[in-house]
Structure formats: structure tokens, C-alpha cells
Amino acid sequence: MTKALKINKSTEQGILELLKFLLKKGKVKGIFTLKKINKDGSVAYSLITKPDELKYAVPFYPLMPVNAGKLLSRFSLKGSSSEPVAAVVRPCELRAFIELVKREQGSLENIFFISSTCGGVHPIDKSVDGTVEKNLSEYWDAVKKGEIPAELRPACRSCEEFIPYTADMTVDLIGNNIDKQCMIFLNTKNGEEIAKGMDGEFLEKEINKEKIDKLRGKREAEKKKLFDELEVKMNGMDGLIEIFGKCISCHGCMRVCPICYCKLCEFESSDSEYKPSNYESDLKKRGGLRVPPGTIYFQLGRLSHISISCVACGACDDVCPVDIPVAMIFKKVGESVQKMFDYIPGKDVEEDIPLVTFEKEEFAEVEE
Amino acid sequence: MSKDEEFMPKILAFLCNWCSYAGADLAGTSRLKYPPSILPIRVMCSSRVDPLFIIKAYLGGADGVLVAGCHPGDCHYEKGNYYTRRRFVMLKEVVKGLGLEPERIRLSWISASEGNKYVEVTTEFTEKIKKLGKNSAKNKIFL
Numbered sequence: 001m002t003k004a005l006k007i008n009k010s011t012e013q014g015i016l017e018l019l020k021f022l023l024k025k026g027k028v029k030g031i032f033t034l035k036k037i038n039k040d041g042s043v044a045y046s047l048i049t050k051p052d053e054l055k056y057a058v059p060f061y062p063l064m065p066v067n068a069g070k071l072l073s074r075f076s077l078k079g080s081s082s083e084p085v086a087a088v089v090r091p092c093e094l095r096a097f098i099e100l101v102k103r104e105q106g107s108l109e110n111i112f113f114i115s116s117t118c119g120g121v122h123p124i125d126k127s128v129d130g131t132v133e134k135n136l137s138e139y140w141d142a143v144k145k146g147e148i149p150a151e152l153r154p155a156c157r158s159c160e161e162f163i164p165y166t167a168d169m170t171v172d173l174i175g176n177n178i179d180k181q182c183m184i185f186l187n188t189k190n191g192e193e194i195a196k197g198m199d200g201e202f203l204e205k206e207i208n209k210e211k212i213d214k215l216r217g218k219r220e221a222e223k224k225k226l227f228d229e230l231e232v233k234m235n236g237m238d239g240l241i242e243i244f245g246k247c248i249s250c251h252g253c254m255r256v257c258p259i260c261y262c263k264l265c266e267f268e269s270s271d272s273e274y275k276p277s278n279y280e281s282d283l284k285k286r287g288g289l290r291v292p293p294g295t296i297y298f299q300l301g302r303l304s305h306i307s308i309s310c311v312a313c314g315a316c317d318d319v320c321p322v323d324i325p326v327a328m329i330f331k332k333v334g335e336s337v338q339k340m341f342d343y344i345p346g347k348d349v350e351e352d353i354p355l356v357t358f359e360k361e362e363f364a365e366v367e368e
Numbered sequence: 369m370s371k372d373e374e375f376m377p378k379i380l381a382f383l384c385n386w387c388s389y390a391g392a393d394l395a396g397t398s399r400l401k402y403p404p405s406i407l408p409i410r411v412m413c414s415s416r417v418d419p420l421f422i423i424k425a426y427l428g429g430a431d432g433v434l435v436a437g438c439h440p441g442d443c444h445y446e447k448g449n450y451y452t453r454r455r456f457v458m459l460k461e462v463v464k465g466l467g468l469e470p471e472r473i474r475l476s477w478i479s480a481s482e483g484n485k486y487v488e489v490t491t492e493f494t495e496k497i498k499k500l501g502k503n504s505a506k507n508k509i510f511l
Contacts, residue, residue, distance in 0.1 A: 027474075059434045133476070143398060231439065231467070234467040235467050235506050236465055236467050236468060236469075236496070237468065237505050237508060238504075239467055240466060240467070240509060241510040241511070245510050266420070282456060282483060285429070286506075286507055286508065286509050287507070287509070287511035289509060290509055290510040290511065293511070294511070296427060296511050297423065297424065297427050297511065300423045300462065300466070301420050301423060302429070302461060303462045303465075303466075304419040304420065304423065304458065304462055306463055307461075308460065329466075332465060333462055333465035333466065334463070336464070336465050337461040337462060337465075338455050338456050340458070340461055341454075341457075354458075355451070355454055355458060356451075357454075358447065358450035358451060358453070358454055359450075360440065360441065360450065362453075362457075363453050363454070363457050365458050366453055366457050366460065367453070367475050367476060367477055368473055368474050368476055368489075
């Protein structure tokens with residue numbers, strides 16, 4: 001049984017009250033959360049320090065303008081934050097942050113993580129025309145029923161890791177009566193500690209496994225469908241050329257990727273630059289050249305760098321201007337690589353990234 | 369290449385300085401014969417081979433890429449080849465996952481005293497690549 005806090009208000013209100021309580025009582029000095037920018041439904045992550053500002057906060061708004069793991073990494077890059085802060089993040093964002101911490105790109109200290117059973121988010125371009133805002137009630141209806149809301153991003157539709165592993169608090173959204181009550185699981189000692197004194201009923205409870213499994217089943221089916229579609233397209237080099245032929249080399253997918261933390265990316269360094277002599281030799285050798293060159297090399301290379309830690313957050317899909325299914329490709333390849341090492345990225349900060357460690361007796365079959 | 373001439377693949381071989389390169393040397397000094405398909409590149413350790421090297425070689429048209437190092441436990445730097453092994457597992461999954469040909473990349477352990485094994489590995493790999501045929505990436509423009 002896990003400790004839980006039940007607030008007899010809608011989840012939306014309950015969580016805002018909790019955040020306000022944390023700030024007012026000085027339990028945290030700031031809160032990282034999504035904040036509304038305008039009425040059309042544009043949101044952005046903000047660090048809120050004044051309780052009054054919280055009226056614009058929309059903690060679980062179904063959009064991910066940027067992977068919060070990336071933000072938290074910048075925030076805690078120099079080590080632990082001097083003041084305690086609470087961060088309201090999605091499970092995949094939390095996992096991404098853990099992966100960054102493993103790479104010494106952030107610190108978990110002094111950050112309280114509030115996450116949720118996650119219903120998924122809409123594509124970012126649906127926020128600019130107001131569609132997300134308009135369909136908000138349908139979204140929450142679906143989450144309440146434990147279904148997959150319409151128009152979710154493929155990465156979310158097919159996500160099976162929608163329960164946070166290491167959050168201090170988990171807000172129960174899926175299959176919960178979120179209009180009437182706010183159920184917050186206090187998973188850690190820290191979580192219990194900072195919730196102390198909050199108005200509400202403290203009890204012992206478990207997350208409704210049945211509803212979770214049901215949704216997981218639906219998402220699994222969706223994943224299979226999406227993977228199958230992808231597999232048809234990805235048949236050998238010709239398939240890849242067709243998929244990535246549209247790529248304009250903006251490298252947006254790399255820039256928004258929470259795992260790609262390098263200041264100078266290998267693929268933007270002068271080593272990877274196509275020089276006039278490269279153009280010439282390629283023209284001679286292949287009899288032609290695509291411009292911009294090196295798109296498949298870029299994606300293959302990025303896969304070799306980050307597939308082991310890809311949390312399938314889908315940020316890359318959101319930014320691709322030519323609709324290449326980057327997220328699904330990375331999810332598919334990532335999952336198969338991670339399976340080889342029995343590794344779930346971001347599950348446990350103590351677990352080494354498989355590529356920086358080894359066992360003496362293993363994988364004998366890979367040598368021929 | 370004329371029509372009746374047999375296809376001789378180009379195989380890039382990254383050989384570790386301490387074991388496999390010495391093994392290749394031994395094959396040479398022992399006057400053993402191995403196929404002319406192999407283009408050796410000496411590296412200080414098999415773990416020096418960035419998976420990107422392999423990807424680049426493959427996209428550049430190499431018909432096969434061989435990485436050879438010391439047997440596990442024998443690495444000159446104690447644990448380099450253990451890392452190589454894990455990277456290879458990863459790389460093979462990536463290549464497989466994209467529907468490309470993992471058969472074109474190979475990892476082998478060849479010690480300094482195994483001139484014979486060097487010959488065996490290179491001969492066998494060459495035969496396998498011959499069967500697979502040319503790397504189709506060689507003449508592709510849209511890479």
C-alpha cells in the first residue's frame with residue numbers, strides 16, 4: 001500500500017491548491033510547471049515563485065512544448081539547486097531527466113517531482129490554432145474513462161510507460177473521477193514530508209491496476225499497429241531513402257531531444273561538414289548527390305548515440321517540419337536496443353547506462 | 369570489372385594493434401593466404417572504433433566491415449573489448465531495426481598468435497559477403 005492524499009475537489013483545483021500550499025508554507029521556493037500564455041491554449045514551462053502567479057498554471061495541460069527533462073538539466077547543471085523547487089512533469093520527462101543526471105547533466109537534489117499517470121499530449125502544432133483548447137473537455141473525458149484521447153501524438157498513443165517510476169508524488173488521472181476528487185499518491189518519504197499539513201484526507205491506497213492495465217493494452221495494440229506500418233516502409237536502404245528523403249537537415253529533432261545534450265553535436269562539427277572535395281568525390285563515385293547530404297548518416301548516427309536512452313517522449317515528432325515519423329522510428333529501434341540490455345531508460349538513477357559498463361561473461365554470440 | 373570476373377568485395381577491417389593486427393602480421397609472415405578483399409586499418413584498441421566509423425563505411429559503400437580485437441579478458445587496456453562488444457550489440461540492433469543488413473558487420477576476436485584464425489575469419493567473411501552481393505548503398509544518391 002502507498003500513502004495517498006485525497007482532496008475532495010476536482011483534480012485541477014486540488015493540484016493547484018497543493019502547489020499553492022507548498023509555496024505559501026515555504027516548503028519549496030519555486031514551482032516548475034506549465035503556464036498558460038494566452039487564451040488560445042499556448043502554454044510554456046515556467047518557474048513560478050509567487051503563489052498569485054499560480055492562477056495561470058495548468059499543470060497537466062495536454063501539451064509538451066519542450067521536454068522538461070531538458071529544462072531541469074539546465075536548471076541543475078551546476079549541482080543541486082540552492083533552494084528546494086517542485087517540478088510538475090510527465091513520466092517521460094522525468095525519465096529523460098534521470099538519463100541526463102546519469103550523464104552528469106543535472107542533479108536530483110532539492111527537486112521534488114510531482115508527476116501523474118499520464119494521458120498523453122497533443123501535437124504541438126495543434127496548440128497554435130486553438131484546437132487543443134477547444135477539445136480539452138473531450139481529452140479529459142477520455143482520460144477519465146481510461147481511453148486514448150483522440151488526436152494524440154503517435155508517441156503518446158503508443159506509450160506504455162505512462163506511470164512515473166521515481167516521482168515523489170503521483171497524481172492519479174487515468175480512470176479516476178477527476179471532476180470530483182484529486183488523488184495524489186505519496187511515493188517517497190520526501191513526498192510524504194512536503195504534503196504534511198495539507199488539507200485533505202491521508203490514507204493508504206494503490207493505483208487502480210485494472211484500469212492501468214486496460215489502457216496499457218489499448219496502447220500496446222496501437223503501438224503494434226504503428227510499428228507494423230513503419231516496418232512496411234522501412235524495408236532496407238530504399239525504404240530509408242524514401243522516409244528520410246524529405247529531411248531538410250534542420251536538425252530540429254536533435255535540438256529538442258532531451259538525451260542529445262552535447263554542446264557541439266558531432267553532426268554539426270566541421271568533421272561532418274561536406275567539403276567541396278566531398279561533393280566532387282561523391283559525384284564521381286555515385287554519379288550524383290542529394291542536397292543537403294548526409295541525412296541518413298545523421299539519423300543512423302543519432303540512433304547509435306541515443307537509442308539506448310530514448311524515452312520516446314515524441315519531442316522530435318513535434319518539431320519535424322516535413323512529418324518524418326522520427327519518434328516512432330526511434331521508439332522502435334530504441335526499444336529493441338534497450339531490450340537487449342534489459343534496460344528501461346530513466347527507471348533508476350543508480351543503474352548504469354549499458355554502454356558505459358559491462359559484464360565479463362555476456363553476449364558471446366555477437367562474436368563470430 | 370568484366371562480366372565473368374568474380375565479384376570481389378571491399379571489406380574494411382579495423383584491427384586492434386595488440387592482438388588482431390599482430391595476428392594479421394603473423395598470417396603474413398607465415399605465408400598464409402587470405403583474400404585481397406580486406407582493407408586493414410590499425411587502431412590502438414577495438415574500442416577505438418566509434419560505431420559511426422562503421423556506419424560511415426557502410427553508407428560509403430563498403431561491402432563489409434570487420435572489427436577485430438583481443439579475446440575477452442586479454443585486452444591490452446584490460447576492458448576495451450568489453451565495451452566494443454556492448455556497442456556491437458547496440459549497433460546490430462540499430463541496423464536490424466532499420467531493415468538494413470547486420471550481416472555486413474562482424475566482430476571477431478583474433479589474438480596475436482592466431483594467424484590461422486585471421487585467415488579463417490577473413491576468408492569466411494569474404495565468402496559470406498560475396499553471397500550477399502554488393503552493398504546497395506554504394507551507388508545510392510539520396511543518402
